[in-house]
Amino acid sequence: MKNNIKITKTQSSRLSTVDFNNLPFGRIFSDHMFIVDYENGVWVNPRIVPFEHFPMHPGSMVLHYGQAIFEGMKASKGYDGTPFLFRPEMHAKRLNASAERMCMPTLPEDLFLEGLHALVGVDADWIPPQEGSALYLRPFMIATDEFIGVRPSDHYRFMIITCPVGPYYSKPVRLKVETEYVRAVNGGTGEAKAAGNYAGSLLPARKAQQAGFDQVMWMDGHEFRYIQEVGTMNIFFVIDGKVITPATDGAILKGITRDCVLTILRDKGYEVEERPLTIDEVLDAFEAGTLQEVFGTGTAAVIAHVAEISYKGRELILPPVADRKVAQFVFDQINGLRAGKIADSHQWIVPVNMDAMVGA
Ligand code: COI
Numbered sequence: 001m002k003n004n005i006k007i008t009k010t011q012s013s014r015l016s017t018v019d020f021n022n023l024p025f026g027r028i029f030s031d032h033m034f035i036v037d038y039e040n041g042v043w044v045n046p047r048i049v050p051f052e053h054f055p056m057h058p059g060s061m062v063l064h065y066g067q068a069i070f071e072g073m074k075a076s077k078g079y080d081g082t083p084f085l086f087r088p089e090m091h092a093k094r095l096n097a098s099a100e101r102m103c104m105p106t107l108p109e110d111l112f113l114e115g116l117h118a119l120v121g122v123d124a125d126w127i128p129p130q131e132g133s134a135l136y137l138r139p140f141m142i143a144t145d146e147f148i149g150v151r152p153s154d155h156y157r158f159m160i161i162t163c164p165v166g167p168y169y170s171k172p173v174r175l176k177v178e179t180e181y182v183r184a185v186n187g188g189t190g191e192a193k194a195a196g197n198y199a200g201s202l203l204p205a206r207k208a209q210q211a212g213f214d215q216v217m218w219m220d221g222h223e224f225r226y227i228q229e230v231g232t233m234n235i236f237f238v239i240d241g242k243v244i245t246p247a248t249d250g251a252i253l254k255g256i257t258r259d260c261v262l263t264i265l266r267d268k269g270y271e272v273e274e275r276p277l278t279i280d281e282v283l284d285a286f287e288a289g290t291l292q293e294v295f296g297t298g299t300a301a302v303i304a305h306v307a308e309i310s311y312k313g314r315e316l317i318l319p320p321v322a323d324r325k326v327a328q329f330v331f332d333q334i335n336g337l338r339a340g341k342i343a344d345s346h347q348w349i350v351p352v353n354m355d356a357m358v359g360a
Pocket of ligand 1: 071198232298299300301
């Protein structure tokens with residue numbers, strides 16, 4: 001291991017207390033976490049320690065100005081029990097793109113990857129064995145200067161924590177097209193996986209939930225016509241056999257599951273378009289009876305069927321899930337890849353390097 005990660009293992013594992021058949025998303029944390037600190041322009045003291053609280057100065061800059069970014073990833077086990085990471089290099093690159101946008105230091109990719117391998121290696125028994133379940137990995141970076149003037153922090157902490165999880169949505173989601181609030185505009189931070197983007201989405205999401213919906217569908221901030229994302233996912237439409245997703249334009253998160261879905265569908269010969277898509281086009285397709293499927297994509301949710309879209313009092317009830325061939329196909333492919341049951345022609349699956357935890 002190039003980065004000399006120091007590993008201290010817990011003396012009291014909580015693993016035996018976990019019911020792997022009942023895993024609420026994001027509430028159960030594994031035994032260890034990875035930490036590395038940024039001081040004087042360099043990342044120092046990479047370590048894996050027992051999962052625990054850590055003290056913070058009340059003036060820590062992240063608490064005031066929100067310099068905080070994160071990733072969402074999953075580790076799973078193949079049919080033979082081998083622990084895998086899924087597209088870890090792409091997550092390392094996206095983390096660093098987010099860091100640059102938020103004026104934070106980038107993390108050397110090899111340090112990100114070694115930290116992941118070592119942590120997942122140490123906590124490999126926390127990867128749920130059930131197909132469709134996974135160990136959700138949450139890398140994140142925060143500003144830690146003890147200062148409340150407004151400027152970029154000089155000190156940062158990067159950590160990875162992990163949670164065994166089952167499926168994110170248990171049923172198809174009902175969406176309300178957002179016509180008041182916006183998630184992101186070009187030139188803003190929408191393309192970064194920045195914590196503040198999620199904070200800003202909470203009030204619209206709560207209002208949508210109070211009105212009986214699960215999530216909002218975000219529109220562009222200028223005309224409220226162009227579809228961006230839904231909730232915390234990218235969005236796909238199947239119209240007359242063609243698969244369409246909004247082109248990333250600087251305001252839309254470049255989802256890694258989105259990229260997998262595009263690749264899998266193109267490989268299979270589907271006609272796929274990444275382009276600006278208006279809500280009017282979706283309404284027209286619905287009226288014409290050609291709106292066949294709508295689904296969200298994200299690491300946590302993987303594929304989430306959309307049951308209904310509500311727009312200015314109009315309810316678009318979508319075809320039954322049993323008829324959704326495209327979404328079902330990509331879902332089966334991604335789960336099959338993650339379970340090691342489908343040939344990995346794009347080298348997305350990376351076996352966890354158990355040597356990374358030598359020295360434990
Ligand atoms: C993910 O899909 O991993 C996300 O980052 C969404 C999350 C906020 C639950």
